[in-house]
Amino acid sequence: MDRIQPQSAELRRLLDERTADLQRVKAEYDNYRKQVRRDRMAVREVATENVLRALLPVLDAVEGARRQEALSPGLQAVADVLETQLGSLGLKVFGAEGEPFDPLCHEAVTHVVATEAEGLTCTEILSPGYRVGDRLLRPARVTVTGPPPAGGVVLGGRTEAGHGGEGLQAPPGPAALRRGS
Known part of the structure:
Protein backbone atom coordinates (compact mmCIF):
# COMPACT_ATOMS: atom_id res chain seq x y z
CA MET A 1 0.00 0.00 0.00
CA ASP A 2 2.91 2.32 0.61
CA ARG A 3 3.86 1.87 -2.98
CA ILE A 4 0.42 2.94 -4.26
CA GLN A 5 0.52 6.25 -2.38
CA PRO A 6 3.63 7.64 -4.21
CA GLN A 7 2.24 6.47 -7.57
CA SER A 8 -1.05 8.16 -6.82
CA ALA A 9 0.73 11.41 -5.96
CA GLU A 10 2.78 11.18 -9.15
CA LEU A 11 -0.35 10.54 -11.21
CA ARG A 12 -2.09 13.48 -9.55
CA ARG A 13 0.89 15.75 -10.38
CA LEU A 14 0.89 14.59 -14.02
CA LEU A 15 -2.87 15.07 -14.25
CA ASP A 16 -2.55 18.61 -12.87
CA GLU A 17 0.22 19.42 -15.38
CA ARG A 18 -1.81 18.11 -18.32
CA THR A 19 -4.90 19.96 -17.12
CA ALA A 20 -2.90 23.21 -16.91
CA ASP A 21 -1.46 22.57 -20.39
CA LEU A 22 -4.93 21.93 -21.77
CA GLN A 23 -6.29 25.11 -20.16
CA ARG A 24 -3.38 27.12 -21.61
CA VAL A 25 -3.94 25.68 -25.11
CA LYS A 26 -7.68 26.38 -24.85
CA ALA A 27 -7.01 29.99 -23.81
CA GLU A 28 -4.57 30.43 -26.72
CA TYR A 29 -7.12 28.98 -29.14
CA ASP A 30 -9.86 31.29 -27.81
CA ASN A 31 -7.54 34.28 -28.25
CA TYR A 32 -6.70 33.11 -31.77
CA ARG A 33 -10.40 32.81 -32.68
CA LYS A 34 -11.07 36.31 -31.33
CA GLN A 35 -8.13 37.73 -33.31
CA VAL A 36 -9.30 36.02 -36.51
CA ARG A 37 -12.80 37.43 -35.96
CA ARG A 38 -11.36 40.96 -35.46
CA ASP A 39 -9.17 40.59 -38.55
CA ARG A 40 -12.11 39.44 -40.66
CA MET A 41 -14.19 42.40 -39.49
CA ALA A 42 -11.34 44.80 -40.29
CA VAL A 43 -10.93 43.32 -43.79
CA ARG A 44 -14.69 43.56 -44.31
CA GLU A 45 -14.72 47.21 -43.22
CA VAL A 46 -11.84 48.10 -45.53
CA ALA A 47 -13.48 46.25 -48.44
CA THR A 48 -16.78 48.05 -47.80
CA GLU A 49 -14.99 51.41 -47.65
CA ASN A 50 -13.20 50.68 -50.94
CA VAL A 51 -16.44 49.75 -52.70
CA LEU A 52 -18.24 52.81 -51.33
CA ARG A 53 -15.33 55.10 -52.28
CA ALA A 54 -15.42 53.67 -55.81
CA LEU A 55 -19.16 54.43 -56.07
CA LEU A 56 -18.86 58.09 -54.98
CA PRO A 57 -18.39 59.28 -58.60
CA VAL A 58 -21.68 57.54 -59.46
CA LEU A 59 -23.43 59.48 -56.67
CA ASP A 60 -21.79 62.68 -57.94
CA ALA A 61 -23.06 61.96 -61.47
CA VAL A 62 -26.59 61.38 -60.18
CA GLU A 63 -26.45 64.62 -58.20
CA GLY A 64 -25.11 66.46 -61.26
CA ALA A 65 -27.99 65.09 -63.33
CA ARG A 66 -30.45 66.27 -60.65
CA ARG A 67 -29.00 69.78 -60.81
CA GLN A 68 -29.40 69.84 -64.60
CA GLU A 69 -33.03 68.76 -64.69
CA ALA A 70 -35.57 66.51 -63.05
CA LEU A 71 -34.61 62.87 -63.35
CA SER A 72 -36.70 60.56 -65.48
CA PRO A 73 -38.77 58.09 -63.43
CA GLY A 74 -36.46 55.21 -64.37
CA LEU A 75 -33.28 57.06 -63.42
CA GLN A 76 -34.93 58.35 -60.24
CA ALA A 77 -35.78 54.75 -59.25
CA VAL A 78 -32.17 53.66 -59.87
CA ALA A 79 -30.86 56.63 -57.85
CA ASP A 80 -33.22 55.87 -54.97
CA VAL A 81 -32.22 52.18 -54.84
CA LEU A 82 -28.53 53.07 -55.08
CA GLU A 83 -28.75 55.60 -52.25
CA PRO A 100 -19.32 75.61 -38.81
CA PHE A 101 -16.22 74.95 -40.90
CA ASP A 102 -14.23 71.95 -39.63
CA PRO A 103 -10.93 71.37 -41.45
CA LEU A 104 -11.06 67.70 -40.42
CA CYS A 105 -14.13 67.03 -42.57
CA HIS A 106 -14.45 70.04 -44.89
CA GLU A 107 -12.21 71.09 -47.76
CA ALA A 108 -12.37 74.85 -48.21
CA VAL A 109 -12.23 75.71 -51.89
CA THR A 110 -13.00 79.42 -51.54
CA HIS A 111 -13.00 81.81 -48.59
CA VAL A 112 -15.44 84.72 -48.74
CA VAL A 113 -14.45 87.45 -46.30
CA ALA A 114 -17.16 88.80 -44.00
CA THR A 115 -15.53 91.08 -41.43
CA GLU A 116 -18.59 90.94 -39.16
CA ALA A 117 -18.46 87.13 -38.95
CA GLU A 118 -17.17 85.60 -35.73
CA GLY A 119 -16.16 82.24 -37.14
CA LEU A 120 -15.84 80.28 -40.34
CA THR A 121 -19.12 78.96 -41.75
CA CYS A 122 -19.82 76.73 -44.74
CA THR A 123 -21.99 78.86 -47.00
CA GLU A 124 -22.04 76.77 -50.16
CA ILE A 125 -21.64 73.02 -50.54
CA LEU A 126 -19.85 72.32 -53.81
CA SER A 127 -19.85 68.57 -53.24
CA PRO A 128 -21.06 66.65 -50.19
CA GLY A 129 -18.78 64.71 -47.90
CA TYR A 130 -19.16 61.03 -47.12
CA ARG A 131 -18.24 58.85 -44.18
CA VAL A 132 -18.75 55.31 -42.99
CA GLY A 133 -19.11 55.17 -39.24
CA ASP A 134 -16.42 57.47 -37.92
CA ARG A 135 -14.16 57.05 -40.98
CA LEU A 136 -14.01 59.85 -43.53
CA LEU A 137 -14.28 58.69 -47.14
CA ARG A 138 -14.27 62.15 -48.70
CA PRO A 139 -14.39 65.64 -47.19
CA ALA A 140 -17.17 68.00 -48.21
CA ARG A 141 -15.87 70.65 -50.63
CA VAL A 142 -17.23 73.98 -49.47
CA THR A 143 -17.15 77.73 -49.80
CA VAL A 144 -16.35 79.24 -46.42
CA THR A 145 -17.46 82.64 -45.18
CA GLY A 146 -15.79 84.24 -42.22
CA PRO A 147 -13.33 86.81 -40.95
CA PRO A 148 -10.19 87.48 -42.96
CA PRO A 149 -7.37 85.02 -42.37
CA ALA A 150 -4.80 86.13 -39.83
CA GLY A 151 -2.20 88.05 -41.83
CA GLY A 152 -3.90 86.88 -45.00
CA VAL A 153 -4.01 88.56 -48.35
CA VAL A 154 -7.57 89.27 -49.47
CA LEU A 155 -8.34 90.26 -53.03
CA GLY A 156 -11.85 91.35 -53.91
CA GLY A 157 -13.41 89.79 -50.82
CA ARG A 158 -12.38 86.25 -51.79
CA THR A 159 -9.38 84.16 -50.91
CA GLU A 160 -8.69 81.12 -53.06
CA ALA A 161 -8.02 78.02 -51.01
CA GLY A 162 -6.01 74.88 -51.60
CA HIS A 163 -6.81 71.36 -50.48
CA GLY A 164 -8.03 70.77 -46.94
CA GLY A 165 -8.44 74.43 -46.05
CA GLU A 166 -4.80 75.35 -46.68
CA GLY A 167 -5.87 78.54 -48.44
CA LEU A 168 -7.24 79.96 -45.22
CA GLN A 169 -3.66 80.94 -44.39
CA ALA A 170 -1.72 83.52 -46.36
CA PRO A 171 0.89 82.09 -48.72
CA PRO A 172 4.49 82.78 -47.74
CA GLY A 173 5.86 86.05 -49.04
CA PRO A 174 9.01 86.43 -51.15
CA ALA A 175 11.19 86.92 -48.04
CA ALA A 176 9.96 83.66 -46.54
CA LEU A 177 10.64 81.83 -49.79
CA ARG A 178 14.21 83.15 -49.89
CA ARG A 179 14.76 81.91 -46.32
CA GLY A 180 13.60 78.44 -47.38
CA SER A 181 10.53 78.43 -45.10
Whole structure:
Protein backbone atom coordinates (compact mmCIF):
# COMPACT_ATOMS: atom_id res chain seq x y z
CA MET A 1 0.00 0.00 0.00
CA ASP A 2 2.91 2.32 0.61
CA ARG A 3 3.86 1.87 -2.98
CA ILE A 4 0.42 2.94 -4.26
CA GLN A 5 0.52 6.25 -2.38
CA PRO A 6 3.63 7.64 -4.21
CA GLN A 7 2.24 6.47 -7.57
CA SER A 8 -1.05 8.16 -6.82
CA ALA A 9 0.73 11.41 -5.96
CA GLU A 10 2.78 11.18 -9.15
CA LEU A 11 -0.35 10.54 -11.21
CA ARG A 12 -2.09 13.48 -9.55
CA ARG A 13 0.89 15.75 -10.38
CA LEU A 14 0.89 14.59 -14.02
CA LEU A 15 -2.87 15.07 -14.25
CA ASP A 16 -2.55 18.61 -12.87
CA GLU A 17 0.22 19.42 -15.38
CA ARG A 18 -1.81 18.11 -18.32
CA THR A 19 -4.90 19.96 -17.12
CA ALA A 20 -2.90 23.21 -16.91
CA ASP A 21 -1.46 22.57 -20.39
CA LEU A 22 -4.93 21.93 -21.77
CA GLN A 23 -6.29 25.11 -20.16
CA ARG A 24 -3.38 27.12 -21.61
CA VAL A 25 -3.94 25.68 -25.11
CA LYS A 26 -7.68 26.38 -24.85
CA ALA A 27 -7.01 29.99 -23.81
CA GLU A 28 -4.57 30.43 -26.72
CA TYR A 29 -7.12 28.98 -29.14
CA ASP A 30 -9.86 31.29 -27.81
CA ASN A 31 -7.54 34.28 -28.25
CA TYR A 32 -6.70 33.11 -31.77
CA ARG A 33 -10.40 32.81 -32.68
CA LYS A 34 -11.07 36.31 -31.33
CA GLN A 35 -8.13 37.73 -33.31
CA VAL A 36 -9.30 36.02 -36.51
CA ARG A 37 -12.80 37.43 -35.96
CA ARG A 38 -11.36 40.96 -35.46
CA ASP A 39 -9.17 40.59 -38.55
CA ARG A 40 -12.11 39.44 -40.66
CA MET A 41 -14.19 42.40 -39.49
CA ALA A 42 -11.34 44.80 -40.29
CA VAL A 43 -10.93 43.32 -43.79
CA ARG A 44 -14.69 43.56 -44.31
CA GLU A 45 -14.72 47.21 -43.22
CA VAL A 46 -11.84 48.10 -45.53
CA ALA A 47 -13.48 46.25 -48.44
CA THR A 48 -16.78 48.05 -47.80
CA GLU A 49 -14.99 51.41 -47.65
CA ASN A 50 -13.20 50.68 -50.94
CA VAL A 51 -16.44 49.75 -52.70
CA LEU A 52 -18.24 52.81 -51.33
CA ARG A 53 -15.33 55.10 -52.28
CA ALA A 54 -15.42 53.67 -55.81
CA LEU A 55 -19.16 54.43 -56.07
CA LEU A 56 -18.86 58.09 -54.98
CA PRO A 57 -18.39 59.28 -58.60
CA VAL A 58 -21.68 57.54 -59.46
CA LEU A 59 -23.43 59.48 -56.67
CA ASP A 60 -21.79 62.68 -57.94
CA ALA A 61 -23.06 61.96 -61.47
CA VAL A 62 -26.59 61.38 -60.18
CA GLU A 63 -26.45 64.62 -58.20
CA GLY A 64 -25.11 66.46 -61.26
CA ALA A 65 -27.99 65.09 -63.33
CA ARG A 66 -30.45 66.27 -60.65
CA ARG A 67 -29.00 69.78 -60.81
CA GLN A 68 -29.40 69.84 -64.60
CA GLU A 69 -33.03 68.76 -64.69
CA ALA A 70 -35.57 66.51 -63.05
CA LEU A 71 -34.61 62.87 -63.35
CA SER A 72 -36.70 60.56 -65.48
CA PRO A 73 -38.77 58.09 -63.43
CA GLY A 74 -36.46 55.21 -64.37
CA LEU A 75 -33.28 57.06 -63.42
CA GLN A 76 -34.93 58.35 -60.24
CA ALA A 77 -35.78 54.75 -59.25
CA VAL A 78 -32.17 53.66 -59.87
CA ALA A 79 -30.86 56.63 -57.85
CA ASP A 80 -33.22 55.87 -54.97
CA VAL A 81 -32.22 52.18 -54.84
CA LEU A 82 -28.53 53.07 -55.08
CA GLU A 83 -28.75 55.60 -52.25
CA THR A 84 -30.80 53.21 -50.09
CA GLN A 85 -28.39 50.32 -50.60
CA LEU A 86 -25.32 52.45 -49.95
CA GLY A 87 -27.01 53.78 -46.82
CA SER A 88 -27.60 50.22 -45.65
CA LEU A 89 -23.83 49.67 -45.92
CA GLY A 90 -23.31 52.59 -43.56
CA LEU A 91 -22.64 55.43 -46.01
CA LYS A 92 -23.54 58.80 -44.47
CA VAL A 93 -23.70 62.09 -46.37
CA PHE A 94 -22.66 65.28 -44.61
CA GLY A 95 -22.09 68.91 -45.40
CA ALA A 96 -24.84 71.48 -45.10
CA GLU A 97 -24.93 75.20 -45.57
CA GLY A 98 -24.61 77.00 -42.26
CA GLU A 99 -22.41 74.35 -40.59
CA PRO A 100 -19.32 75.61 -38.81
CA PHE A 101 -16.22 74.95 -40.90
CA ASP A 102 -14.23 71.95 -39.63
CA PRO A 103 -10.93 71.37 -41.45
CA LEU A 104 -11.06 67.70 -40.42
CA CYS A 105 -14.13 67.03 -42.57
CA HIS A 106 -14.45 70.04 -44.89
CA GLU A 107 -12.21 71.09 -47.76
CA ALA A 108 -12.37 74.85 -48.21
CA VAL A 109 -12.23 75.71 -51.89
CA THR A 110 -13.00 79.42 -51.54
CA HIS A 111 -13.00 81.81 -48.59
CA VAL A 112 -15.44 84.72 -48.74
CA VAL A 113 -14.45 87.45 -46.30
CA ALA A 114 -17.16 88.80 -44.00
CA THR A 115 -15.53 91.08 -41.43
CA GLU A 116 -18.59 90.94 -39.16
CA ALA A 117 -18.46 87.13 -38.95
CA GLU A 118 -17.17 85.60 -35.73
CA GLY A 119 -16.16 82.24 -37.14
CA LEU A 120 -15.84 80.28 -40.34
CA THR A 121 -19.12 78.96 -41.75
CA CYS A 122 -19.82 76.73 -44.74
CA THR A 123 -21.99 78.86 -47.00
CA GLU A 124 -22.04 76.77 -50.16
CA ILE A 125 -21.64 73.02 -50.54
CA LEU A 126 -19.85 72.32 -53.81
CA SER A 127 -19.85 68.57 -53.24
CA PRO A 128 -21.06 66.65 -50.19
CA GLY A 129 -18.78 64.71 -47.90
CA TYR A 130 -19.16 61.03 -47.12
CA ARG A 131 -18.24 58.85 -44.18
CA VAL A 132 -18.75 55.31 -42.99
CA GLY A 133 -19.11 55.17 -39.24
CA ASP A 134 -16.42 57.47 -37.92
CA ARG A 135 -14.16 57.05 -40.98
CA LEU A 136 -14.01 59.85 -43.53
CA LEU A 137 -14.28 58.69 -47.14
CA ARG A 138 -14.27 62.15 -48.70
CA PRO A 139 -14.39 65.64 -47.19
CA ALA A 140 -17.17 68.00 -48.21
CA ARG A 141 -15.87 70.65 -50.63
CA VAL A 142 -17.23 73.98 -49.47
CA THR A 143 -17.15 77.73 -49.80
CA VAL A 144 -16.35 79.24 -46.42
CA THR A 145 -17.46 82.64 -45.18
CA GLY A 146 -15.79 84.24 -42.22
CA PRO A 147 -13.33 86.81 -40.95
CA PRO A 148 -10.19 87.48 -42.96
CA PRO A 149 -7.37 85.02 -42.37
CA ALA A 150 -4.80 86.13 -39.83
CA GLY A 151 -2.20 88.05 -41.83
CA GLY A 152 -3.90 86.88 -45.00
CA VAL A 153 -4.01 88.56 -48.35
CA VAL A 154 -7.57 89.27 -49.47
CA LEU A 155 -8.34 90.26 -53.03
CA GLY A 156 -11.85 91.35 -53.91
CA GLY A 157 -13.41 89.79 -50.82
CA ARG A 158 -12.38 86.25 -51.79
CA THR A 159 -9.38 84.16 -50.91
CA GLU A 160 -8.69 81.12 -53.06
CA ALA A 161 -8.02 78.02 -51.01
CA GLY A 162 -6.01 74.88 -51.60
CA HIS A 163 -6.81 71.36 -50.48
CA GLY A 164 -8.03 70.77 -46.94
CA GLY A 165 -8.44 74.43 -46.05
CA GLU A 166 -4.80 75.35 -46.68
CA GLY A 167 -5.87 78.54 -48.44
CA LEU A 168 -7.24 79.96 -45.22
CA GLN A 169 -3.66 80.94 -44.39
CA ALA A 170 -1.72 83.52 -46.36
CA PRO A 171 0.89 82.09 -48.72
CA PRO A 172 4.49 82.78 -47.74
CA GLY A 173 5.86 86.05 -49.04
CA PRO A 174 9.01 86.43 -51.15
CA ALA A 175 11.19 86.92 -48.04
CA ALA A 176 9.96 83.66 -46.54
CA LEU A 177 10.64 81.83 -49.79
CA ARG A 178 14.21 83.15 -49.89
CA ARG A 179 14.76 81.91 -46.32
CA GLY A 180 13.60 78.44 -47.38
CA SER A 181 10.53 78.43 -45.10
